[in-house]
Amino acid sequence: MLFTSGSTGTPKGVAMGALPLRHLIAWHAAHPRLGQPACTLQFAPLSFDVHFQEILSTVACGGTLVLLPDARRRDPAQLHAAIVEHGVQRLFLPYVALQMLAEASREDPPRCLREVVSAGEQLQVTPAIRALFRALPDAQLHNHYGPTESHVVTAHELTGDAADWPEIPPIGKALPHVRLALADAEQEGGVETGELLIGGETLAHGYIGREDLTGERFRADPAEPGHRWYVTGDLVRRDAEGIVTYLGRADGRVKVDGFRIEPGEIELALMRHPSVRDAVVTAPVIPGAGRQLVAHVVLRQPVADLPAALRSHLRGQVPDYMVPVRYVVLERLPTTPSGKINRRGLPLPEPEPAPTATADPAEMARELWCQLLGVSGIAPDQNLFDLGARSLMVLRFVARLRELGIDGLSVTDIYDRPTLRGIAERLRGGSAGVRSARGRAAASGTRSGAAPSPSSAWRRAPVMPPTSGSCGSSCWPARSRCAGSPPTRSTRPCRPRCASGRTSSPRAACWRTPLASTPASSASRHARRF
Structure with a gap:
């Protein structure tokens, strides 16, 4: 019995038979590199299914297994020292542990390493990982994919110059005993995108004591009696050569201000900054501000005015709506016992105090913007959109002001003068207040009714969702x-x-109903096997 990691919900007991494991070890033994005897470090705890792969593949191939105490295994510097001390040649690591080892190996790469196998979560080739393998030209990085419900089902090898490796490597092709299919596949230029289904002699029996969930995730194939598919919930892309790339959870994309966002794209862009070691992006609901993008970063060195520096860095790489509003600095990312990133353990940013009712509307506006943007102070002439303001945030600001009894400020006023000084002058009825439409047209040199000259705020702000x-x-x-x-x-x-x-x-709706009730002709339209 194995338990899922719980990274996508409550851990579930999985009843796994011996056949999938026998197939996996036989594939290992036949592999031209992974089948060679090697000194292998067991990194995975016994609660993580990878430990089967580590132990049994090493024994089957005549290798040596190195065991470490937890305290040494979890510390990147001590793990690096153990690899060098024992001459470890093969290593199985989830991405976050590999990233930390690469950081710890900058000055002294462990030249004894021949193979590193990464599994358990999406692999990202960061600058630190790229530098590690450029220093180890004879080493290979293997990207394995497979949920607890099936063990490893695909594999891809990264060889050659690490400078040429993609930032998001493919998860590769199916192992010999595995069948794959795409549900609700969309085709464009010979490339298919859809939800990954797993079949073949690799599936678990089901979830222990959860017949309802077993029936939902392990589905009979109406076109082939006796055959089952496991519905992974993972989105993948398959190219014309049959190579599969993991895109993320089908339910892992977040929606903020009406935009669908893949956090992994932002995380990779953040880690291109020379001072950022690790990054995780989430979209929690912030009290008083709604759902916002939050970047949790681990730094190599302190950065002056970190939010402004990272926003400036990101704006050249991702659209404005994908730039996080808030930034949280951590000493290290929290991880689960199996070494995966524990997103539930990420702290929320400290909330700014709610605005208090005062006699000065401009001061209330300042406090409200500080709360919405998650900052302690804003300079009078600082552009609010440079700090992360969005179109829906402007709407929320105006609505909150009205709830506080302050009228006379419109959304257009914010776009015309997107600074605290401009808002204060409008609220106080100063000379910089919004003029009539005819006055604005005259000031911009256009006829009344003609298109006005765009303000800098409109050019900078993202469009409505x-x-x-x-x-x-x-x-x-x-x-x-x-x-x-x-x-x-x-x-x-x-x-x-x-x-x-x-x-x-x-x-589409094909897999929203039990597959067994779907006609074979319908299923064939939505699932492509390869």
Whole structure:
């Protein structure tokens, strides 16, 4: 019996038979490199299924197994010293542990290493990992994929110059005893994207004491009696050569201000900053501010005005709506006993105090913006959009002001003067207040009714979020806008379109009902085997 890690919910007991493990070890023994005898360090605890692979593959291939106490195994510097001391040649590590080992090996790479096998979570080739393998030109990095419900099902080898490795390596092709399929697959240019299904002689019997969940995740194939598919909940991409790349959990994408976001893209961009060692991005609900992107970072060295520095770094790499609003500095990322990132253990940012009712509306506006942006202070002339303000945040600000009894400020006022000084002058009725439409047109040199000159805030701020379309996903209404001008709704009819550019939902309804009740002809339209 094995237990899932609980990283996507409550841990579940999995009844795993001996056949999948026999197949896995036989594949190991036949591999031209992994089948060679090697001194192997057992890193995984006995509660993590990888320990079977570590122990039995080493014994089957005539290798030597090195055991370490937990305190030494979990400390990157002591782990590095143990690898060098024992001449460890093969190592099985989840991504976060590999990243920490790479950081600890900057000055003295362990040249005894021949193979590193990474599994358990999505592998990312960070600058530190790239540097480690450039210093070890004879070593190979193996990316293995497989949930607890199936053990390892795919493998991919990264060889050659590590400088050429992709940041998100593929998980590779299926092992000989494994069958794979894509549910709700979408095709574009010979590439398929969909939810990964696993079949073949690799599946567990099911969940212990959870017949309902077993029936939901392990589904009979109506086209082939006696055959089952395990529904992974993982999104993958398969290219024309059959190589599969993991894209994330089907339910792991977050939606903030109407935008669907893949946190892994932001994490990779953050780790390109020379001072960032590790990064995890989440989207918690912040009291008083709603759901916001939060970046948890581990630094190599202190950074002056960290939020501003990281925002500036990210704006050249990701869209504005993917730039986190808040930043939390940690000494190290929390991990589960199996070495995976414990996202539930990440602390929430310290909330700013709620604005207090005062006689000065400008002071209340300042406190409210500090709460929304998660900062302790804002300079009078600092642009709010440079600090992470978004279109929906502006709406929330104006609505909160009205709840506090302050009227007379519109969304347009914020975009015209996106600073605390501009807001204060408008609230106090100063000379910089919003003029009439005719006055603004005259000041900008345009006729009344003509398109006004865009303000700097409009050029900087992201457009309003997508609205719900008929496809069931976030869709963009057709818009007409001048270059750099505020977005406006088009008066002509529009065809709803997903934010990704597709005209149909990325996940159809085929697998929302039991597969056994789906006609074979219907199933074949939604699942492609390879």
